[in-house]
Amino acid sequence: MSRHISRQTITRWAPLMVLMVLVGFFTVINPDFFSLRNFARIAIASAPALMVAVGVTFIIVMGSIDLSMEGAVSLNAVVFAFAFLHFGGTLNSWGWLALPIVLAFGAGFGLVNGLVHVKLRIPSFMASLAMGFIGTGAAILVTGGNIVKVDDDLFRGLLTYRYLGFPLMVYMAGGFLLLAAFIQSYTRLGRNFYAIGGGEELAHASGVNVQRVRVAGFALAGMFYAVAAVLVVARIGQAESVSGANFMFISITSAVVGGVALWGGVGGVWNALVGVLIVGVINNGMVVIGLPDFIQSGMLGVLVIIAVVLSTDRRAVAFVK
């Protein structure tokens, strides 16, 4: 048995080590960073982003890319808010119906996304970007530019009611994360994602219905975008046509920082979790230590590069696109 830790092990654990180094770094500069309350704040900010990152991880593992999350989250948030208000506006009456409705709608939107990509043979980059624009446009059309407020105290309890220091929405995100991990590791669909990502021709030759798995992947991602939308509405109490803004950058960055390889076949939802936490810790930490705002963007970029460098096994990459 070799006494040296293999390079592979290091790259696998690098993202988690980066996360711990960052937490230590910020705590040394401002000890208030390392408190349960602050971790709860990071968790609240990261919960919607985690759902989007998990959804896009499935797509990236397949070897494709999904850029529709901004429009999808905006449209899903608006659909959820309208459905919730339509069914009585409170969880006490029929308002809870809005949740399965939006999950189905999100999955349907992702399904259309996948069909456009697979059936019309449009590269996933273009197809999903276009669907994202359609989503944003539909959200603007439906809201007319206005904000839709969701004021129900029971629903907002997702944010205000805490258990062991963390609000319920964090547990909701955690529950869906466990579901995603189950799908990834213990279902045929999940294994097929990796098969396609690792070698599409091989998978096809082995009898995997690549087209069907692709479409199913996009639909699954769409469902997770719907969960993210519900969490966004829970967090800020309103749905608007810009609810999905900024999610594209943060989700794909988180996935890559956490160790999901953009060329497919490598990584999974736990990598997405670590990546989202890294980005969340950086964003929160920079304000907590009092870094001037004009340096923050630059610092975020530098830290992201360092994290990706550490978590990529560069010798295994033949060429970088």
Added chain:
Amino acid sequence: MSTFIKDFIEREKVSRRNFMLATAAGVTTAAMPGLFGSGVANAALTDPALAWSYRDRASAYWNAIVSGGETFVESLGKTKADMTSLINEGSSEKSLSDIKSFLAKNSGNCAIACDANDSPNARPVAEAVKAAGGYVSTIWNKSDDLHPWDIGNNYVCHLSWSGVKPSEEAARALFKKMGGKGGVVHVGGIPANIPAIERLQGLMNALKDFPEIELLDVQPADWDTQKAAALMSSFITRFGDKITGVHCANDNMAYGVIEAFKAEGITGVPITAFDGNPEAVEMVINGELLATVFTNPMWGGGIALALAHHAAIGTFVPSEEPNEHREFYGPSVVISTDDVKEFKARFMDATPTYDWNDFWGQSAGAIVYN
């Protein structure tokens, strides 16, 4: 022996005489328009096509601007569809190219109102409209060295709203509510935007008179609700109970700040905002917000288009107007708990009517550069 190659070379050589004649003809053609002066641009247009160029409809503010433009168009006896919306989604390049397409489609017979999206883009827009013979008035974004009177009649006017004074007034109301002491944080807009810079400046001006109030930190949240919620959470980690007041650069971010406090179970911290959106006014009424600032975007949207239209059809000649009619501030009203009910009755429950021929009646003075 075939002389094909020799003939071919002879034909391909441009004879020097032909070359000189062709150049002379080309230069003369290019110079022709300039020889006759810029007479085309000053002719009055008939029934110019109307357009509003703006970022998007995803906020109550821009919705009000657009509805102001539509109200003006309806006052001319036309329908809402007669006002074209040129939506630039926050891209200066798209803003410019949309306007150029609109000018080309209508052969320059246009009256356009435009928010150029960022200051440097105002000049290309004004010059493109002038070159096509149309008329444009701009709002909000313009570089300091660009003036309508330097471009000519085609650049009718620039309308802006001073963020400094009203933001300063809101800050003073905030400090009074804080009892003259404590810690305040500023949640700012996109740092390169002029409104963000001005509203922060207003806070800094007010701070000079309150030495016992400490400015804890200033960070941008890019006019976004979710970013503001995350930023406020981080502020609470860093400063905790030291925060006794929050100064926000717009209403959307204030909503995020309120949610961040709600998540922590913190109540009673006064917050000021800016924009005067209907939701924000309701929040001032029920005490969640201390104050906001109303800039009457409906009037602004209508009057910018009205000015471009009337300059185009010759109702007035811009070059004969004084400078303060070509660069002026719109009205800003600070709404706080004392006057909010009256404001709501006048501006929200009843749709106000405006005299679109009274161009400068609500002007708050000439634009000042410092």
